[in-house]
Amino acid sequence: MSNFQAVYYRDRSGREPVRRFIDRLAEDIQAALENQIDRLNLLSDAMPHLPFPHSSQVDGELRELRCHFGRQHYRVLYARSGRLLVLLHVFSKRTAKIDPRDIAVARERWDDFKARMDAKPRVPPRAAGHDAP
Numbered sequence: 001m002s003n004f005q006a007v008y009y010r011d012r013s014g015r016e017p018v019r020r021f022i023d024r025l026a027e028d029i030q031a032a033l034e035n036q037i038d039r040l041n042l043l044s045d046a047m048p049h050l051p052f053p054h055s056s057q058v059d060g061e062l063r064e065l066r067c068h069f070g071r072q073h074y075r076v077l078y079a080r081s082g083r084l085l086v087l088l089h090v091f092s093k094r095t096a097k098i099d100p101r102d103i104a105v106a107r108e109r110w111d112d113f114k115a116r117m118d119a120k121p122r123v124p125p126r127a128a129g130h131d132a133p
Contacts, residue, residue: 004048006040006078006085009109012116017109018076018087029069033090036067037076040085048080059103062088062110077106086113 008016022033039050049055049063058064058077065076073093078085089106091099 002044002083003041004043004080004083004085006037006087009086009088009113011109011112018090021090029072029074032069033067033074033076036065037087040065040078043085058098059107062103062106064098075102077102079106079110081113081117086110088113 008019010016022030025033036054039054043049050065053066055063055065061079063078063080065078067074067076075091075093075098076087077089077098078087080086088109089102091102
């Protein structure tokens with residue numbers, strides 16, 4: 001049984017918004033976020049989710065990955081498509097609740113991902129990005 005694979009959502013123009021956000025952060029914060037994202041690659045059918053407090057369900061199939069760097073808190077919203085964990089949206093978290101606008105961004109990207117992956121034939125660029133299997 002193989003593990004799941006975290007991949008960056010790619011929009012119709014080929015941009016990867018989560019990767020762009022992370023790439024703009026200081027290198028030490030990037031490393032902390034990428035290490036937490038790498039934990040998603042350890043998941044499998046036997047352990048489909050990271051336990052709380054590392055991850056939790058947000059809305060329907062949408063989950064959040066919690067990332068901390070000192071006093072800074074980041075959230076990566078993602079959803080599962082088969083063996084892929086699609087990283088849809090990332091933001092700096094400053095309040096107790098996730099802003100509904102952040103959930104809406106992730107949901108819109110998830111709907112776009114599913115529509116393009118279900119299209120016959122699939123609509124390029126590959127929605128999973130350059131790191132897809």
